[in-house]
Amino acid sequence: MSLVLFAVFPRSDIELFxxxxxxxxxxxxxxxxxxxxxxxxxxxxxxxxACNKNSHGVLEVTFTPLGLAHYTTTCAxxxxxxxxxxxxxxxxxxxxxxxxxxxxELPLQASxxxxxxxxxxxxxxIM
Numbered sequence: 001m002s003l004v005l006f007a008v009f010p011r012s013d014i015e016l017f018x019x020x021x022x023x024x025x026x027x028x029x030x031x032x033x034x035x036x037x038x039x040x041x042x043x044x045x046x047x048x049x050a051c052n053k054n055s056h057g058v059l060e061v062t063f064t065p066l067g068l069a070h071y072t073t074t075c076a077x078x079x080x081x082x083x084x085x086x087x088x089x090x091x092x093x094x095x096x097x098x099x100x101x102x103x104x105e106l107p108l109q110a111s112x113x114x115x116x117x118x119x120x121x122x123x124x125x126i127m
Contacts, residue, residue, distance in 0.1 A: 003063040005033035005100055008044035014057050014123060023059065023106040029080075031106050032089075033061060035098035041126055051126065058124040067110065067118030076103045 009017070017023050023031055034040040037058060045051045063071060063086070071086035080103050089099040110119040 001065060003068050003100075005035060005061045005063070006037045006040035007031060007033050007059045007061070008040050008051060008056050008126070009059060010048075010056055011054070014059075017059075017108065021108055023108070025105060030101040030103050033100040033102060035100070037124070039098060053126045056126055058126060060122050060124055061106065062120045064117050064120070066112065066116050070112065070118055071102070 007023070009023070013024075013026075025031065032043070034043060037060075040058060041051060044056060068086070072084045074085050075082045076085055083101075083103065085103050087101055087103075089097065089101050091097065107119055108121045109117075111117050
């Protein structure tokens with residue numbers, strides 16, 4: 001089963017990400033991805049203030065079953081304590097905020113060496 005996650009970014013970043021072919025970390029330690037589109041928008045508003053279809057866009061990220069297997073079993077380096085590149089964030093009080101962390105630049109599309117799709121993305125407008 002595929003896993004679909006969402007993140008919200010300023011329009012200026014979207015152009016940069018598209019030109020690079022991946023989402024940059026911009027000095028952050030991870031890219032936060034939400035299980036629900038509404039939660040991704042709410043988080044963007046909480047962190048950055050006003051958020052609308054003219055100022056921001058939503059990245060829908062689909063991890064195929066092979067992609068999910070690959071990124072949840074491939075570990076980051078010691079600076080991330082060897083956590084999987086994609087992992088669900090667990091909070092100390094057991095609250096499930098339905099947040100996943102991606103620990104490196106996020107490809108807008110990725111395939112394995114055999115050509116099997118691992119990640120597919122598309123940009124959505126905020127309604």
